[in-house]
Amino acid sequence: MCSYRRCLRTPLAILETARDEQSLLLITVEILAEVEATLLRPKFTKYLQKSGADPGAFVRRYVQLARVVTPSPVTDCPIEDPDDLKFIECAVGGGARYIVSGDHPLLTLEHYHEIQIVTPSRYLAVVAYHTGPEE
Secondary structure, three states: OOOHHHHHHHHHHHHHHHHOOOOOEEEOHHHHHHHHHHHOOHHHHHHHHHHOOOHHHHHHHHHHHEEEOOOOOOOOOOOOOHHHHHHHHHHHHHOOOEEEOOOHHHHHHOEEOOEEEEOHHHHHHHHHHHHOOOO
């Protein structure tokens, strides 16, 4: 569990890695619809409002920075939750090296072929390692 400030800072930091061209964000139309619906849930709206963030602005920024890809069908993934398969298919369709998620069942998979499945904070640590300290 994390405080709302930490929960919001991490996704914003990931958006900044894309803005700074350290990451390429991938999304499908299906995932975008799910992100929008999730951010409009009262639980998330409350956190966003406390931080002064606007769910619509967050989604628009993500779409500006992301590349929309066509998902590649995957039939050999031993995934616990079939609803999570869309994230694997997006990553395969976009040639991703990482899937960044806070979803526990997806994280327990750890990887799909060469695609690593990591938490947002782990991904930020990987990006920081590969880009080195700011000068």
